[in-house]
Amino acid sequence: MTEATGPRILIVDDEAAQMKALCVTLRDSGYETTGFESARAALDQIEAGRFDLLLSDLMMPEMDGITLLQSALRKDPGLVGIIMTGEGTITTAVSAMKSGALDYILKPFKLSVILPVLERALAVRRLRLENARLERQVRDRTVELEATNKELEAFSYSVSHDLRAPLRHIDGFAELLDRMAGPSLNEQSRKHLQRILDSVKQMNALIEDLLNLSRTSRAEMHRTSVDLQEIVDVIIRELGPEMEGRNIVWKKNPLPRVMGDPALLKLVLSNLLMNAIKYSRPRNPAEIEIGGKEETQEMVIFVRDNGVGFDMQFADKLFGAFQRFHSKDEFEGTGIGLANVRRIIARHGGRTWAQSKVNEGATFYFSLPH
Numbered sequence: 001m002t003e004a005t006g007p008r009i010l011i012v013d014d015e016a017a018q019m020k021a022l023c024v025t026l027r028d029s030g031y032e033t034t035g036f037e038s039a040r041a042a043l044d045q046i047e048a049g050r051f052d053l054l055l056s057d058l059m060m061p062e063m064d065g066i067t068l069l070q071s072a073l074r075k076d077p078g079l080v081g082i083i084m085t086g087e088g089t090i091t092t093a094v095s096a097m098k099s100g101a102l103d104y105i106l107k108p109f110k111l112s113v114i115l116p117v118l119e120r121a122l123a124v125r126r127l128r129l130e131n132a133r134l135e136r137q138v139r140d141r142t143v144e145l146e147a148t149n150k151e152l153e154a155f156s157y158s159v160s161h162d163l164r165a166p167l168r169h170i171d172g173f174a175e176l177l178d179r180m181a182g183p184s185l186n187e188q189s190r191k192h193l194q195r196i197l198d199s200v201k202q203m204n205a206l207i208e209d210l211l212n213l214s215r216t217s218r219a220e221m222h223r224t225s226v227d228l229q230e231i232v233d234v235i236i237r238e239l240g241p242e243m244e245g246r247n248i249v250w251k252k253n254p255l256p257r258v259m260g261d262p263a264l265l266k267l268v269l270s271n272l273l274m275n276a277i278k279y280s281r282p283r284n285p286a287e288i289e290i291g292g293k294e295e296t297q298e299m300v301i302f303v304r305d306n307g308v309g310f311d312m313q314f315a316d317k318l319f320g321a322f323q324r325f326h327s328k329d330e331f332e333g334t335g336i337g338l339a340n341v342r343r344i345i346a347r348h349g350g351r352t353w354a355q356s357k358v359n360e361g362a363t364f365y366f367s368l369p370h
C-alpha cells in the first residue's frame with residue numbers, strides 16, 4: 001500500500017518557505033509529502049494509519065513540536081516522529097526524544113543528513129508494526145489453541161465418563177454369569193469368561209487413567225515455593241511397599257526450592273520415581289539417582305536409573321498417553337504416567353525429555369523456568 005507511493009511524511013514548520021522546500025526535496029527523493037505551516041491544521045489531518053512519519057519543527061507559535069507529537073501519537077500510536085531544531089536547543093531536543101520522538105535533526109541540514117535519519121525511523125516503524133502484528137497473531141493462536149484444547153479435554157472427559165456405565169454392565173453381568181453358570185461351564189468357556197472379566201478390569205483402569213489425565217490438566221494450579229527435596233523423601237517413604245525385596249542404592253543430590261504447584265509436582269516426581277523403580281527391577285543392585293542443575297533460564301531436574309532402558313527412537317513417544325514400550329507381562333502399567341508428567345510440566349512452562357540406551361538405564365529430565 002505505501003510502497004507504491006513511498007512512505008507518507010507529514011511535515012510541519014511555521015516557516016513556510018522551509019516547509020515547502022522540504023516537501024519538494026523529499027518528494028523528489030521518493031516520499032509522499034504533505035506540509036503544514038500550522039501545527040493545529042496538521043493535527044486535524046492526523047488519523048490512524050494516514051501518515052507514516054511526522055517531521056516537525058520544534059519552536060512554533062501555536063503549539064510546539066513536542067506537544068504536537070504527543071497529541072499526534074494519541075491519535076495514531078503507530079506514527080514515528082522526528083523533531084527539527086535550531087542548534088541552541090539540543091537539551092530541548094533530548095527532552096523531545098524522551099517524550100516520544102525517535103530522533104531529532106539540527107537545522108540547517110543537508111539532504112544527505114536527513115535521508116538516513118528518515119530511513120532509520122521508518123525502519124523502526126516497520127519493525128514495530130511487524131512486532132505488533134506477530135504479537136496479535138500469537139495472542140489469537142493461543143486463544144484458538146486454548147479453546148481447542150478445552151474442547152478436546154471436555155470431549156475425552158465425557159467419552160471416558162460415558163464409557164464407564166456400559167462397562168459396569170458388562171462387568172456386572174459377566175460376573176453374574178460366572179457365579180450362576182460358572183460351575184457348569186466347560187474349561188474352555190470358563191477361560192473365555194475369565195478373559196472378558198480381565199479385559200473389563202483393564203479397560204476400567206484405562207478409563208480411570210484417562211479421566212485422571214484430563215483432571216490433571218484442568219485442575220487449578222496453586223503456585224507456591226516448593227521444597228523438591230522434601231517431596232522426594234516423602235515419595236520414597238510412600239513407595240516402600242513397591243520396593244519390598246529389592247536392593248536399591250539411592251543417590252540423592254541436593255534439590256532446589258522451585259516455584260510451582262506442590263501436589264502436581266509431587267505427581268511428576270512420583271511417576272518418574274515409580275518408573276525408575278519399576279524399570280530397574282531386573283537389577284541387583286538397582287541404582288537410582290536424583291539431582292538438579294541450575295541453568296540460566298531454568299532449573300533442570302533429573303531421575304536416572306540403571307534399568308532396562310528404552311530405544312531412543314521412542315524417546316518422545318513415551319510421553320504420549322497409553323504409549324508403552326515394554327510388555328505388560330514384564331512390567332505392569334497403562335502408559336499414562338509420563339503423559340501426566342508432560343502435561344503438568346507444560347502447565348508450569350517447562351519441558352520434558354529423556355535419554356537412554358536399551359539395557360543401559362534411562363534418565364528422565366524436566367525443567368522449570370525461574
Ligand SMILES: Nc1ncnc2c1ncn2[C@@H]1O[C@H](COP(=O)(O)OP(=O)(O)OP(=O)(O)O)[C@@H](O)[C@H]1O
Nearest residue numbers: 275279309318324325326333334335336337338362
Ligand atoms: N525409567 C524407565 N526406563 C525404561 N523405560 C521407561 C522408563 N520410564 C518409562 N519408560 C517407558 O515409557 C513407557 C511409558 O511410561 P509411563 O510411565 O507413561 O507408563 P507406564 O509406566 O507403562 O504405566 P503407568 O501409567 O502405570 O505409569 C513405559 O511403558 C516404558 O516403556
Ligand SMILES: [Mg+2]
Nearest residue numbers: 275333337338
Ligand atoms: Mg509409569
